[in-house]
Amino acid sequence: MNPIVRNIIAVVAGWIVGSVVNMLLINAGHSFFPVPGIDINDMDAYAGVMPDLEPKYFLFPFLAHAVGTLVGALIAAKVAVSHHMKMALIVGGLFLLGGIAVNYMLPGPTWFTALDVLVAYIPMAWLGGRIGMKKNPTA
Incomplete structure (x- = not known):
């Protein structure tokens, strides 16, 4: 397979897998810490209460963003043929x-x-x- 195509696939795969991890953790957070009286699908209502929420409500969003990015970058680095760190950082930039x-x-x-x-x-x-480059430190 063409290395450029493989690197593009690495970024797309990392982005998709990282997004799935992100959404799973966001949904888990809503199960552990439901925001009282708010429909989480109503973005306007949710935006209205965000500044007043306790810190515990931000634990899972932070974990979702951090772990989703970590996993996505790891996948990109593992799948990439070359420029492993660049592919991981591209995934990080997309998530940013x-x-x-x-x-x-x-x-x-x-x-x-x-x-x-x-x-x-x-x-x-x-x-x-x-982490994704561990087995191939020269890449």
Whole structure:
């Protein structure tokens, strides 16, 4: 298979698998910590209560963003033929763009936005890339 095509497949696979992990953790969070009196599918109502939520309501969103990015970057690094870390960081960049968009649409407390944007994406993509390159350190 053409290495460029394989690297593109690596990024797409990482993005898809990471997104599935992200959504599973978000849904688990809604099961563990349901927001009282809010339909989570009503984005306007949800956005209205976000700034006033207790920190426990932000645990699973942060884990979803961080673990989803980590797993997606790991997959990209493992599947890629070359430029393993670059493919992992591309996945991290895609998740970062999504995270910025979500933090814009559902503005939470400033501490969460800062933590989410600064820690959950690029550092986790780098870590996933490092883990994914373990068996092939010269790549």
